[in-house]
Amino acid sequence: MASPAGGARGGVSVAQRRGGSPLDDDVSFLLARANALSLAAGNAALADYGLRVRSYSVLALAVGDARPSQRELAEFLRLDPSQVVALVDELQRRGLVRREADPADRRANVVVATTEGEACFAEARLAVRAAERELHAELSDDDHARLSELLQRLAFPS
Amino acid sequence: MASPAGGARGGVSVAQRRGGSPLDDDVSFLLARANALSLAAGNAALADYGLRVRSYSVLALAVGDARPSQRELAEFLRLDPSQVVALVDELQRRGLVRREADPADRRANVVVATTEGEACFAEARLAVRAAERELHAELSDDDHARLSELLQRLAFPS
DNA sequence: CCACATAATTGACATTCTCAATGGAATCGG
DNA sequence: CCGATTCCATTGAGAATGTCAATTATGTGG
Numbered sequence A, B: 001m002a003s004p005a006g007g008a009r010g011g012v013s014v015a016q017r018r019g020g021s022p023l024d025d026d027v028s029f030l031l032a033r034a035n036a037l038s039l040a041a042g043n044a045a046l047a048d049y050g051l052r053v054r055s056y057s058v059l060a061l062a063v064g065d066a067r068p069s070q071r072e073l074a075e076f077l078r079l080d081p082s083q084v085v086a087l088v089d090e091l092q093r094r095g096l097v098r099r100e101a102d103p104a105d106r107r108a109n110v111v112v113a114t115t116e117g118e119a120c121f122a123e124a125r126l127a128v129r130a131a132e133r134e135l136h137a138e139l140s141d142d143d144h145a146r147l148s149e150l151l152q153r154l155a156f157p158s
Numbered sequence C: 001c002c003a004c005a006t007a008a009t010t011g012a013c014a015t016t017c018t019c020a021a022t023g024g025a026a027t028c029g030g
Numbered sequence D: 001c002c003g004a005t006t007c008c009a010t011t012g013a014g015a016a017t018g019t020c021a022a023t024t025a026t027g028t029g030g
Helices: A027-049 A053-062 A070-077 A081-093 A115-135 A141-155 B027-049 B053-062 B070-077 B081-093 B115-135 B141-155
Strands: A097-102 A105-113 B097-102 B105-113
Touching: A027 A053, A027 A115, A027 B027, A027 B053, A027 B115, A027 B141, A053 A070, A053 A081, A053 A097, A053 A105, A053 A115, A053 B027, A070 A081, A070 A105, A081 A097, A105 A115, A115 B027, A141 B027, A141 B141, B027 B053, B027 B115, B053 B070, B053 B081, B053 B097, B053 B105, B053 B115, B070 B081, B070 B105, B081 B097, B105 B115
Parallel strands: none
Antiparallel strands: A097 A105, B097 B105
C-alpha cells in the first residue's frame, strides 16, 4: 500500500509532493486529520468493551466526583443535548451509569457511574492509553506536554 | 449563554471543576474538541461560498499542480473513496473542478480545478484564513508554528 | 401570579462514516 | 500471451453523527 500502482510519478504520493498545496500548514486540516486517526484508533481500542469514543467520554466524566448534568456533558463534549440523551440512555441500559435528580434543580439530571461503570472504565482506559501511546510514539514526553498545553488553549478558549 | 443559570454550584462549569477527570490531559479528547470548534468556524466561514470544509479541502488540493487522483484525495483527507466521488461530483456539477483521465493509468481520474474553481478558492481561502486567525487568537505566532509542527507529526506519522 | 429562560426529551432531517460489491484497467507470474 | 490478482472509481446500504424545532417540566425575575 505504500507504493501504489499509480505509475507515472513513480509512486510519489500526494503527501510527498504537496509542495504548493494550501493545506500544507493549515492547522485546521492537520487537526482534522490527526483527529480522524485518533478517533479510529480509539474506537478500535474500545471495541472490546462495547464502547465508542463518544460513550467512553461520557463514562469518563461520569466517573469521579464532578457529577455533571447532561447539559454540562453536552457543552463539555461539544454535543447537542439530544445526543447526550441517547448516549446516557445506552450507558444506563447497560448499567454503567445512572441518572440522579439534581437536588438543587429538579429539571437537571446528574450522570453518575455505577460501580460496574467504574470498573468498565478502568479497563477501557488502559486500552485507550495504550492505543494513544502507540499513536503518539513519534512524540517525546516534552512534545506531548507541549501539544497538550497548546490544544488546551484551542479547545477551551477563554 | 456564557453564564448559564445552572444554579447550585454558583455557575461553576464542569470545565472549571474537572479536577480529577480522566479526560483532562487527554490529547485525543482535546483534539476532538478543538477540531469540532475549528470545523464549525470553518463551515460558517465557507457558507457564503456554498462550500463546506470537506469540499473546500478537495478544491484546495485540486488547485495547483499536484493533480491528485481521487484515491490520493481519499488517502490524504482520510476519507472513504466513495465520499470523494460525491464531493467531486458536486464540485464538478458546479464547474469548479473537472475529472481528467490519467494518461498513465486509465483507471484513475485526476481532479483539477477550473479557472472558476481557482477564483472561488482564492476568495474562500481568505475567509477561511480570517476565521482561523480569529479562532487562534490565543496563540502567538511561535505557538502556532509549534502546534503546526507537532500536529504534522501526529497527522502524518512516518 | 405572570412572563420568560432553561433542562431534558422526542422527532425529523442532513451529513458523515464504514463496508460490501461491481466493472474496467493494470500488474505479476508463468 | 494468459490467468490470477490487485487496484481505481463507482454504487448502494446501513450505522453513526450533526443540527434543528417543538414539547414538557421546572426555575427565575418582575
